[in-house]
Amino acid sequence: MSGSTGGPAIDVRGSRPPRPPSRVGTAVCAVLLALGHVVTGYVVLTAYLVEPDGPWDDQAVTNAGFAAGIGLALSVVTALLSWACVKAEWLRSWWYAFPVALAVAALLRLTVLAPEL
Secondary structure: OOOOOOOOOOOOOOOOOOOOOOHHHHHHHHHHHHHHHHHHHHHHHHHHHOOOOOOOOHHHHHHHHHHHHHHHHHHHHHHHHHHHHHHOOOOOHHHHHHHHHHHHHHHHHHOOOOOOO
């Protein structure tokens, strides 16, 4: 048994030091997500600003619901993009807070805070 030390075998190929996250990937993800959050925030804010003028104004109620639905869909898209960037270790997990907050605001406008006639 020459060459056998009796200890565990060490794989030198698999023991590379972890790579630091790419600054370019971090910048690209941060800019894309910031733009996505601004657009989503604008759409959700528009949903909150639309109020019916009277009991006859069905169009305003429809528009508020539509804007809230679009805001909810956009927050899902930004949440998925956040997940991809966090998974690639380009961004930290606190980036999930923005799409969650915007999704909660959109859901509230669709349900509890929906405009009434």
